[in-house]
Amino acid sequence: MNEFEPKVVAFVCNWCTYAGADLTGTSRIKYAPNVKIIRFPCTGRIDFMLILKAFAKGADGIIISGCHPNDCHYTSGNFHAKRRWMVFRTMLDFLGVDVNRITFSWVSAAEGARWAEIVNTTVDGIKKLGPYDNYRKMVNEETEVNNG
Amino acid sequence: MSDNHNHIVDNSLAGKVKEHTGVLAARCYQCGKCSAGCPVSEDMDYPPSLIMRMLQTGDPKDEELVLRSKSIWFCLTCEMCIARCPMEVDIPPMMDFLRGESIKQNKANLASKNIISFHKAFLDSIRQTGRLYELGLTLDFKVRSMKLMQDMSIVPTMLAKNKLNFLPELIKNRRNIKQIFQKTIDKKEETK
Amino acid sequence: MKLGFYPGCSLEGMSREYSDSVVALAKRFDIELVQIPDWNCCGATAAHNLNKELSLSLPARNLALAEKEGFTDVVVPCAACYSRFSTTHHELMHNHDLRHRINEVMEMEYKGTINTLNVIQFIDKYIIDKIEEKIVNKFNYKAACYYGCLLVRPNNILGFDRTEDPQTMDVVMRKIGADSIDWAFKTECCGAGLSVSATNTVARLSGKIVDDAEHRGAEVIIVACPMCHSNLDMRRSEINKYLGKKVTTPVIYITQALGLAVGISEKELGFNRHFVPVNFPKKAEIEKKAEVKTQIEEVNNG
């Protein structure tokens, strides 16, 4: 029971993935409890600084999920998210943030099973990677420096 | 995905089939397309779909009947069933497994002893020579199955048309072959 | 050009005419078929009926030997052997633990570089394009191409032609002038391994096949598997007993048909070894037929 239980934050869009996760519930498909969801109107709204915030505040992994390409409730929000993610990903990588801790995926309102699958695979993946202490350490040191 | 989670060991015959061949008997919904297409279903005491059903019931009596059935020995592994099964239930490997199990438990069907003794004779021929020695095989088979007169009509013609070798072909590295036998089938038979 | 060659036991014994015709045909196209040194029996149906590991080890040994010889393409004319080889290769490639186990059993290593070709694939790959210019006399008969089970099933492993109503053989036969008929028992099983042990069953299954071919006016049945051949040919007396009539439609190997077309002698092709006599009309007639046919074609085209 003292196995490492990662904290994973999921940023999802209201129309596809949030509804998809609801369907997972309605169909009683079990998945790892490590993931907690924060609801956004659209992946287009997701400000990627949140990722760093989450890591700094103790998240070990992050899921970002919205509508499939072409299915966005707002026509193009998910495309903008995708495009920004492309850029941001390389930047994080460059900054030494472990991008393998971030899952970026599409889950539609009809894909309850898929949501469970994504959660489980992500959690398993993070369990292998272990807790993300070194990032938190780094950040805290910085803050100390700034304060000192 | 879901069945990964339960680790309960299933000791039913269906359970063993699942474990050794990955075939899930419960998947069969008894449409009978396999039995309809099976070329030997009329020689079988239980056509393929019935075998599936008997595995589904999980009743030891049914499992007994399966292992003692003619069906598993008549199966030609012609693969017609899987080629047409709407649920992709892979019957041929399952039949292979059931035959093995049937022999292990000494339940091989008597009426099918010809088939079995033929297979055994066949393997022995390989065990000795590394290859199939057809004349030897036929003779050996006759002895085992006590069907001395069968096929006597064609043997002469076969010789005349020189379709049978009088002498067996021997391969050089017969040691190797023997090993293979010892490490596989012989071992299995000890463990039973 | 040299290619690996695995005759298998029946081609050494009962069906050596098949082996002869394959080799002779290959020679015509300057291909030397080199036997895998010290090859052993693949175990056929018997092995996998009784023991799985054995049924994989026996073919695996041959694959390993072939690999050692540095072959890539290995021609395996016997459909049963072909099926065992392909299945073994597939299983070992998709299951590493199993591969290690088998390697350990046969004390050899199979890496998985061998590409097994059945006779039709061989023809398709090395012969078909060059055949036209070599045709001496057109093989213009009504032919029923019989595939049996082991060439087309299981499709997910063999991936050769489609399981229902396959066509590759028919295409080849048309190339040499045959009129390949559409019939219903192309892929029905002949009884295969039960030939000796359950003769009645074989008589029935093969009977249906022979009957349908004859019924649709086939002058010859074309096969690519020694087991199919022995059941349809050697067992003809039982078959006729079952059908209650005398069916004389001969059964020949596809390589024999091609052999005839490119002018290899009937003797060389070993027709004399068949139980059901193979007596085609004399060459002259064939040629006449051919001329007429070509004339007609010209008329049609012009």
Add this chain to the structure above:
Amino acid sequence: MARIGVFVCHCGENISATVDCGKVAQVTSDIPGVVVSVDYKYMCSDPGQTMIKEYIEKKKLTGVVVAACSPRMHEPTFRRACGEAGLNPFLCEMANVREHCSWVHDKNDVTTDKAIDIVRTLVEKVKRNEPLMPIKVPVTKTALVIGGGVAGIQSALDIANCGHKVIMVEKDPSIGGHMSQLSETFPTLDCSQCILTPRMVEVAQHPNITLYTYAEVESLDGFIGNFKVKIRKKAKSLDEKLCTGCGLCCTKCPVKNIPSEFDQGLSNRRAIYVPFPQAVPNKPVIDKEHCTYYIKGKCKVCEIVCPTKAIRFDQEDEIIEVEVGALVLATGFDIKRADFFPEYGFGKYKDVIDGLQFERIASASGPTLGEIRRPSDGQIPKKIVFLACAGSRDPAKGIEYCSKICCMYTAKHAILYKHKVHDGTAYIFYMDIRAAGKNYDEFTRRAIEEDGAKYIRGRVSRIYERDGKLIVVGVDTLMNAKTVEIEADMVVLATAGIASPGAEELAQKLHVSYDQHKFFAEAHPKLKPVETNTAGIFLAGACQNVKDIPESVAQASGAAVKVCGLFSNDELTRDPSVAVVNRTAPPLFSTCVGCFLCQSVCPYQAIEKEEIKSRDGKILKTIAFVNPSVCQGCGTCVALCRSKSIDILGYTHKQVYAEVEALLNTL
């Protein structure tokens, strides 16, 4: 100082079975700012809501968190309750501890702890919520119905009869859909055309309905109550006003050999054609792909013979723009051709046909004028075999789901056959008889008992032809799986029903979700069967999943009511969570630097330039302004804004950052 109330719902057993609701209430009561935290069996029940209202008043709550089901389920309920108690509805949030927690995890502390974290997260959010006022938008009281099958027709008529305008778009030259192809209908055997054609005519003549046939939806913009739709009217090469529908052109056209879509290829049509005699509108179109004039540039026979000179070869596709308040999708289904079953010889043997082809053969208006004659030689089949599940429930070659209608129409086919060929025998290979429906099972019993249809429980392995007979090799699983061989004259395959070919593309144009089989997805499997996830777009008929006529019609009327309900208001209140550009004191006025990057990404062109002028009208600064009645609140601009000057109400930076911290329990 915030005064938050937390209300934990047991949802009967649904939540309390795996989550310790008492503990959740007790722990969350310690969160700073929470002044009351209680649990109750059914929060959504009347007493539950009353309790919330009472606490709001008693404890002077400034925010409410209801820990219960998904906000997609009951958010409106609880926000209304809060409103009634005088608390701004947008100060109420829902913590989804059912769909996202109790239903998906096992009963243990971890699950309860997760529930607590979820509640904490929303408490922190709600602390930072602002009271919002719903935005009012006008409603365009015109409905667009896509698809002119029986479902579309029903919806259109119902809406029109309620006094609202309806625009119907049908991609084929005539409305009527699959139902117009059917012979008789189960379970009553009344003639399909006889009951459908009057309604088709009604649609054409209804003063409130505008009908566009041979037309398709090009694009959709806007939102509920205010959609803008572009419709492509494909060129019929015909002036419909002049054409009298005399049909002379169709008899004179020299191109005679085009397989008729309506007759499922069992008869031929011309290049200029009316799909079937009762077509609505009963006016021809020219099929450009086959018309000699369009291919070779000469012919024009139709133009010459036309008495009213109505042919227009130069006619172009026309784009029509319309404004509508709601859409009804009724695009129907299609059947999976059976040629993926080589063992059944469909396409190889002429006399192996599919169910829809049999409908045409049995139909009085069909190619054989209702006589059962087989396609190959026109003989009357004395032995006919029906194969149920020819594609359905077949993951290997077909589709895994049950097409639902086949059992019934196969029974109907057997009956029709027996009524027309008295000395014939009908065999039916089936796996299960799925006849759940009013008078359905009775109907199949009738086929078996009165009309002597021979039902054989088992599948068919293969079909081959021999001496003009079709040898059907099947099995009887009720007779120890005995093989059955039938020498049939004709075989009918009950092929699977699938989503219509254009469904996926259309769904993407309209931004409605669809399932893995490309059927349109309903908003909730039970409680919102006619709604889609996109407000203002509704579903009718077989575009959602294969349905029979009664079901399609019922759902169509359901969709119609939804539309009329929507149209019963003059304006809609819209979710006020829209983007706003911040304003600060002069001289800055706003942190917006006027880069207008936001403008380039806004999918709704909601962002305008706003000039800040001094008293004497001098422009001091130009900043972005979001038009609240156009903005849909996707927030793409928010994430993009570099100076963080745009925020989206209900999802502000303050709120989401607080949520993240609360979620990780680090506040």
